[in-house]
Amino acid sequence: MALYEASATQLLSQLESGEVTSVEVTKACLEQIRKHDGEVGAFLKVMDDKALAKAEEVDKKRKAGEAVGMLAGVPVAVKDLLCTEGEVTTCASKMLENFVPPYSSTVVKKLEQADAVIIGKTNMDEFAMGGSTENSALGKTRNPWNTSLVPGGSSGGAAACLAARMVPLSIGTDTGGSIRQPASFCGVVGLKPTYGRVSRFGLIAFASSLDQIGPMARTAEDTALFLEAMSGYDPNDSTSANVPCPLFTQTVDKPLEGLRIGLVKEHFGEGLNGEVEKAVREAVAVYESMGAKVVDISLPHNKYGIATYYIIAPSEASSNLARFDSAHYGHRCDEATMLEELKAEEDALRAAGKEAELKKLDTPLIRMYRKSRAEGFGPEVKRRIMLGTYTLSAGYYEAYYLKALKVRRLIREDYDKAFKSVDIIMGPTAPNPAFAAGSKTNDPLAMYLEDLYTVTANLAGIPAISVPCGMTSEGLPVGVHMQAPALEEDRLLRAAYMFQKATDWHSKSPSM
Amino acid sequence: MSSLTREDVEKVSLLARLRLSEDELTKMTEQMSQIVNYVELLNEVNTDDVEPMAHAVEQYNVFAEDVPHQSLPREAALANAPKSDSECFRVPAVLGD
Amino acid sequence: MSDQYDIIIGLEVHVQLQTKTKLFCRCSTTFGASPNTQTCPVCLGMPGSLPVMNREAFQLALKTACALNLNVPRFTKWDRKNYYYPDLPKGYQISQFDLPMSEDGFLLIRDPKGQFEPKKVGIIRAHLEEDAGKSMHDEVAGKADTRIDLNRTGTPLLEIVSQPDMRSPLEAKAYLNELKLILTYLGVSDCNMQEGSLRVDANVNLHIKSEEPKKVATPIVEIKNMNSFRAVERAIAYEATRQFDEWQETGKTIKDAPKTTRGWDDAAQITRPQREKEESSDYRYFPDPDLAPVTTTAEEVEAIQTALCELPMAIRDRLHDGYGIPEYDADVIVNQGQIAVDYYEALALKTGDAKMSSNWVQQDVLRVLKERDLEFDQFPITAERLATLLKAIMNKEIDTTRAKDVFTQMLESDKDAPTIMAEMGIEKVDDSAIDDLAREVLEANPKAVEDLKNGIQKAVGALIGQAKKKNPNIDPGTFRAKCIELVKDM
Ligand SMILES: [Mg+2]
Numbered sequence A: 001m002a003l004y005e006a007s008a009t010q011l012l013s014q015l016e017s018g019e020v021t022s023v024e025v026t027k028a029c030l031e032q033i034r035k036h037d038g039e040v041g042a043f044l045k046v047m048d049d050k051a052l053a054k055a056e057e058v059d060k061k062r063k064a065g066e067a068v069g070m071l072a073g074v075p076v077a078v079k080d081l082l083c084t085e086g087e088v089t090t091c092a093s094k095m096l097e098n099f100v101p102p103y104s105s106t107v108v109k110k111l112e113q114a115d116a117v118i119i120g121k122t123n124m125d126e127f128a129m130g131g132s133t134e135n136s137a138l139g140k141t142r143n144p145w146n147t148s149l150v151p152g153g154s155s156g157g158a159a160a161c162l163a164a165r166m167v168p169l170s171i172g173t174d175t176g177g178s179i180r181q182p183a184s185f186c187g188v189v190g191l192k193p194t195y196g197r198v199s200r201f202g203l204i205a206f207a208s209s210l211d212q213i214g215p216m217a218r219t220a221e222d223t224a225l226f227l228e229a230m231s232g233y234d235p236n237d238s239t240s241a242n243v244p245c246p247l248f249t250q251t252v253d254k255p256l257e258g259l260r261i262g263l264v265k266e267h268f269g270e271g272l273n274g275e276v277e278k279a280v281r282e283a284v285a286v287y288e289s290m291g292a293k294v295v296d297i298s299l300p301h302n303k304y305g306i307a308t309y310y311i312i313a314p315s316e317a318s319s320n321l322a323r324f325d326s327a328h329y330g331h332r333c334d335e336a337t338m339l340e341e342l343k344a345e346e347d348a349l350r351a352a353g354k355e356a357e358l359k360k361l362d363t364p365l366i367r368m369y370r371k372s373r374a375e376g377f378g379p380e381v382k383r384r385i386m387l388g389t390y391t392l393s394a395g396y397y398e399a400y401y402l403k404a405l406k407v408r409r410l411i412r413e414d415y416d417k418a419f420k421s422v423d424i425i426m427g428p429t430a431p432n433p434a435f436a437a438g439s440k441t442n443d444p445l446a447m448y449l450e451d452l453y454t455v456t457a458n459l460a461g462i463p464a465i466s467v468p469c470g471m472t473s474e475g476l477p478v479g480v481h482m483q484a485p486a487l488e489e490d491r492l493l494r495a496a497y498m499f500q501k502a503t504d505w506h507s508k509s510p511s512m
Numbered sequence B: 001m002s003s004l005t006r007e008d009v010e011k012v013s014l015l016a017r018l019r020l021s022e023d024e025l026t027k028m029t030e031q032m033s034q035i036v037n038y039v040e041l042l043n044e045v046n047t048d049d050v051e052p053m054a055h056a057v058e059q060y061n062v063f064a065e066d067v068p069h070q071s072l073p074r075e076a077a078l079a080n081a082p083k084s085d086s087e088c089f090r091v092p093a094v095l096g097d
Numbered sequence C: 001m002s003d004q005y006d007i008i009i010g011l012e013v014h015v016q017l018q019t020k021t022k023l024f025c026r027c028s029t030t031f032g033a034s035p036n037t038q039t040c041p042v043c044l045g046m047p048g049s050l051p052v053m054n055r056e057a058f059q060l061a062l063k064t065a066c067a068l069n070l071n072v073p074r075f076t077k078w079d080r081k082n083y084y085y086p087d088l089p090k091g092y093q094i095s096q097f098d099l100p101m102s103e104d105g106f107l108l109i110r111d112p113k114g115q116f117e118p119k120k121v122g123i124i125r126a127h128l129e130e131d132a133g134k135s136m137h138d139e140v141a142g143k144a145d146t147r148i149d150l151n152r153t154g155t156p157l158l159e160i161v162s163q164p165d166m167r168s169p170l171e172a173k174a175y176l177n178e179l180k181l182i183l184t185y186l187g188v189s190d191c192n193m194q195e196g197s198l199r200v201d202a203n204v205n206l207h208i209k210s211e212e213p214k215k216v217a218t219p220i221v222e223i224k225n226m227n228s229f230r231a232v233e234r235a236i237a238y239e240a241t242r243q244f245d246e247w248q249e250t251g252k253t254i255k256d257a258p259k260t261t262r263g264w265d266d267a268a269q270i271t272r273p274q275r276e277k278e279e280s281s282d283y284r285y286f287p288d289p290d291l292a293p294v295t296t297t298a299e300e301v302e303a304i305q306t307a308l309c310e311l312p313m314a315i316r317d318r319l320h321d322g323y324g325i326p327e328y329d330a331d332v333i334v335n336q337g338q339i340a341v342d343y344y345e346a347l348a349l350k351t352g353d354a355k356m357s358s359n360w361v362q363q364d365v366l367r368v369l370k371e372r373d374l375e376f377d378q379f380p381i382t383a384e385r386l387a388t389l390l391k392a393i394m395n396k397e398i399d400t401t402r403a404k405d406v407f408t409q410m411l412e413s414d415k416d417a418p419t420i421m422a423e424m425g426i427e428k429v430d431d432s433a434i435d436d437l438a439r440e441v442l443e444a445n446p447k448a449v450e451d452l453k454n455g456i457q458k459a460v461g462a463l464i465g466q467a468k469k470k471n472p473n474i475d476p477g478t479f480r481a482k483c484i485e486l487v488k489d490m
């Protein structure tokens, strides 16, 4: 097996035994990126020199018999909305095209402490808003299984670089399915941890009460390893869970006895692609063959998930993205042009005697804000800012935002009830396999409705995973979605490992 | 059914500090109306006596001690500023106060 | 004030809390640092940064809430107040909206001169929030850039909102004085208006007296930009007159016009209208998802209440009742702060003469502080040393006039009063010496003796003068008594 195809777990044992060096592994990955990323477009930035320098440093440490971190010498990719000190962090937005953070996110620091080799920063939907990575303002990412298709999103680059065997580990973030859906589209594993399990400090926020950073990899063991490396309480994040972090690597290979799987009837209904349904049902059958019991359950408020999500997420986003006003960082419009335009508008209104409109004309500062933001943000980001501003505004707050917060609690209470009788809730990750680029960009609502299976885990704050479980007749990967109660990531990883022991879907790779 | 007008959307665009072209405004009104109509699905849920849930995980009393840390050097604070002088961020004159 | 209308005044006070670090990051809050040197990713509003609440700030706020008789609910939370301004780098201020950390209290105001009746001014709420940075506008308004310093961004503020319970500029000023005093006694804020640690906005309107059963109210005006309590007093007085004139002219009432904002122009001594954005009031408050709510138990509140220092109003009463000094005296001393009170009490206890101690603190100590521009804790004579001087006066070892000379010398050295008096040759003159001196002087002044016999008491003044020339140490009172006694027997 080529080095770039190996899992992180395999690489670590080879690095430990001295069979290979980190420099060799890193070079193999960089070479794979060089060969294929022109076509895939997973990376916004590849940090060759830094990566090789880190690899060398780790090799030296190992040779000298010094203690090394748990990811020592393993290349990892970082989604480009985690701040990396001294390295441009863009969120795939023109707004932050030149933004160099003066600090690193907690997770990036943890990776550095774990001696991981950060190889580059991956493409995504702008500010993580989207499900196809087509909303990136800085590049196109294609699905390695079929480059005319999207990789999913928003962690599209993160999933694509795994599928294309460019790195064994890749960080994603998930606000409404942004780890799990691209994992499903690209045939890799993606886990959204419990809210608070992984520190959000340094993650550029989309919707703060929903955002979670999580591991993406090609195997359950690697996912466990990566999650273990990035988890833990962080005093810099007030929403971080102050609980000890389990050693996922030590339990991942322990099968779950007497597993009770819940299936939500409505999740297999209208709108679900037949081939996806078939693959997921077969996955359920695999678990049954291993002794799992399948129970039909009901999550009565699940059908309100999308509506709830598309009020709460844009509301928070409208506020989170207010900081991009071009006063302290980020894109600013050309001031001279802006002032000229403003002057021309003023003159025209004056000439036409439109006093009322003249009074309403933007001040230069307000126009600077509005123009800079109009230039810096793409259409989807604008749409969500507008939507969220509206749902929070006077007269609408109760009807939309507050209402959504209440339904959110009902959605979580459904889960609480369901998890009294089942251990895991299983279903499809997405209703359809990867779709053609450009096919859904004109209908935002249709695009939103595709998130129906994933958003509720974010609303409830519970962990969920997508694991490759089959292929369509066109050779596109399908993912099975599993959800567990808060802080039970361990259960999901063990279930994923059991499945991978019994099947070989995770080892399928696209022909490149 | 809400009826989101073009004027509403224009007002929101000022609140959101976004400048939309005439075409964008038209399209935005259409798309926002569609989405807003969809989310009104929530009206059918009875939420009497339901506490709003603003956080995914409910925890309380998270504090830090009042001990100073090292602040950033000024150059680092100003490094990303689109416009600054040796000391301060600069923006077009703030009017009206 | 006026028999034509009542002035209705409510005050909104923002005070900076005396923490070492900011409300949501650990940058220093020290005043006066070079621009943009006290910032970090959090207070710069950098993408990805997250707030963590300062424990001390919450404790100081709780202390204040207890002192202002506010209720502290079990649950409070953080909300975002969204608006765009270049000194607000996140595009929102973290504040408290519908569930503040304290509500429904009051503050007692009293005037020792009796210019208004004592009253309880209601306090609607006190809540925590972060301060914004500083915008520095060019002199030629609208031309050059505005410069932004974010050092102050994130400094903890307590916003204290009163009920519209005050009825005169004087009451407003008394409320502010008392509030400031409480906050400084508590050590919650230094309340330095020049440095912006205390800021006041006033909501003012008039209830015009009329024959009709319903009273007429003028539109509410919020006055800003007042940078001293004096300015608050004047701005309210100006605004009352202006509103009455306007009402007479336009007849506009609170029903016809929304609340407007006016700025106080201290140079011109007038208020001017301030420009407002039509959408400025839509702050889109919502709970901050980055911060955990705070719960406080009744036990915690009680513990704070118990540990609270003695508050100014209670000290005034104690000085008046316990030491028997006039209310006015107690007021003057208490208004000087805790250190002045401690000083006074030490002095009164050492000397055993509460009134004399009060006079010396009010007249001599305060005069010196004022002349030398010193704070009370910088006063060079300790209460113990001053007591030695006062005791000398009480023992008639020195008269008050000469005592002031000794006092002046004490300011310059560490010596106590007896030492300085000895150096100056001041000693108590014994009775036989006074007797001798009185006889001598009376003998030399037959005219004065005659006058005294005829009951012209002022004649003794000249005699004291002559005696003092012969022996400066004589106690004028004792000498005077001796003269009168001797003349009676003549
Ligand atoms: Mg305020």
Ligand SMILES: [Zn+2]
Binding pocket: C022, C025, C026, C027, C038, C039, C040, C041, C042, C043, C044, C154
């Ligand atoms: Zn700071």
